Amino acid sequence: MTFDVETAYATLHPLFPGRIRRNEPLSRHSTFGVGGPADLWITLETRAGLIDLVMLCVEHRWPLLLIGNGTNVLFADAGVRGIVARIALNTYTIEDHGDGTALLVADAGVSWPRLLNELAVQGWGGLEFGPGIPGTLGGGVISNAGAHHGNMSHVLEWVEVLDARHWQEGVQPKMVFYQQHELDFSYRHSRFRAQRRVQFDEQGYPIAAPRRLIEPEEIVMRLAVRLVRTDSEELRATIQEYKQHRKRTQPPQQSAGSVFKNPPDDYSGRLIEAAGVKGLVHGKASISERHANFIVNVGGASAADVAALIREAHRRVLEQFGVDLEMEVELRGEWKAESP
Numbered sequence: 001m002t003f004d005v006e007t008a009y010a011t012l013h014p015l016f017p018g019r020i021r022r023n024e025p026l027s028r029h030s031t032f033g034v035g036g037p038a039d040l041w042i043t044l045e046t047r048a049g050l051i052d053l054v055m056l057c058v059e060h061r062w063p064l065l066l067i068g069n070g071t072n073v074l075f076a077d078a079g080v081r082g083i084v085a086r087i088a089l090n091t092y093t094i095e096d097h098g099d100g101t102a103l104l105v106a107d108a109g110v111s112w113p114r115l116l117n118e119l120a121v122q123g124w125g126g127l128e129f130g131p132g133i134p135g136t137l138g139g140g141v142i143s144n145a146g147a148h149h150g151n152m153s154h155v156l157e158w159v160e161v162l163d164a165r166h167w168q169e170g171v172q173p174k175m176v177f178y179q180q181h182e183l184d185f186s187y188r189h190s191r192f193r194a195q196r197r198v199q200f201d202e203q204g205y206p207i208a209a210p211r212r213l214i215e216p217e218e219i220v221m222r223l224a225v226r227l228v229r230t231d232s233e234e235l236r237a238t239i240q241e242y243k244q245h246r247k248r249t250q251p252p253q254q255s256a257g258s259v260f261k262n263p264p265d266d267y268s269g270r271l272i273e274a275a276g277v278k279g280l281v282h283g284k285a286s287i288s289e290r291h292a293n294f295i296v297n298v299g300g301a302s303a304a305d306v307a308a309l310i311r312e313a314h315r316r317v318l319e320q321f322g323v324d325l326e327m328e329v330e331l332r333g334e335w336k337a338e339s340p
């Protein structure tokens with residue numbers, strides 16, 4: 001993929017005034033606080049802007065990576081070539097059915113914790129299991145985000161997707177609707193993640209899934225979630241309780257939440273701790289003392305520091321218990337350029 005930053009900037013700047021930057025450090029846009037520069041960074045606040053950007057990237061063959069709040073990604077130290085755009089579309093409507101239920105129709109970029117507080121005030125329940133999930137609703141569909149026995153697939157009705165999979169055959173990206181049952185949801189999985197499993201190389205380092213020109217090629221634009229009339233005080237109390245639980249059990253430092261998915265009938269944190277690597281430090285990153293399935297940035301960590309700890313945790317658990325932990329966090333960017 002060749003990418004001329006100046007040409008792309010000159011074309012895109014008039015379309016995204018004040019929303020486009022060159023050489024933007026991705027460490028500013030991921031909760032891990034690590035990652036090198038994106039050649040171009042764009043914040044997308046409108047649906048039209050997102051569609052136009054995808055169309056232009058297809059037309060000019062500009063590499064595009066779309067993200068939400070950056071709470072489940074680990075960007076490479078070498079950054080990302082091409083354009084990284086944050087889906088920040090954040091409007092929603094609530095269709096009250098008058099029978100104690102409603103349909104929330106939300107843009108993919110709506111931030112989960114912010115929305116929850118607003119729903120609690122209005123007395124609508126359904127998503128309150130997620131006050132500790134700092135991502136967008138769109139990102140939550142991709143990973144079937146969940147906590148406290150709830151997950152996105154329990155409440156989702158449908159998604160609207162911009163499908164850019166067939167541009168190479170000359171097919172223009174188009175909008176498609178999918179019902180919940182068409183999305184192959186399971187624990188931290190949807191069919192959007194099917195090709196994205198992080199593999200490990202011969203030395204045990206994680207390898208990013210291959211990148212396409214438009215990444216991802218299926219972009220969640222909007223989604224609909226079932227809501228249930230619930231007492232506001234009750235919602236506030238539940239949200240508060242879940243928040244307190246997080247405070248007690250999760251580290252306060254920068255992270256991307258759980259690094260690995262839990263294997264069947266076990267916990268990654270328990271296995272990593274039993275493998276003796278809890279508290280392990282590499283450079284400025286550490287396997288959290290509070291929760292061994294969290295890797296934290298203790299201040300100025302590199303992506304290579306984090307990758308070294310991922311390798312160690314994965315390798316030791318595999319050697320000692322024969323369990324091949326699957327990554328929950330996704331690797332993005334120019335990982336090949338690095339030798340951690």
Ligand SMILES: Cc1cc2nc3c(=O)[nH]c(=O)nc-3n(C[C@H](O)[C@H](O)[C@H](O)COP(=O)(O)OP(=O)(O)OC[C@H]3O[C@@H](n4cnc5c(N)ncnc54)[C@H](O)[C@@H]3O)c2cc1C
Nearest residue numbers: 068069070071072108135136138139140145146220256257
């Ligand atoms: C402190 C902390 C606690 C967490 N706790 C939990 C938890 O309890 N449960 C849980 O499930 N997760 C948890 N997470 C992880 C994370 O918040 C979720 O996975 C969240 O759903 C990711 O959303 P995001 O918008 O940040 O996605 P990003 O990290 O920005 O993106 C993740 C992936 O999804 C893709 N993507 C994002 N938006 C779209 C879209 N609209 N269309 C297509 N692809 C898209 C991106 O390309 C990327 O590959 C936690 C993270 C942190 C930092």
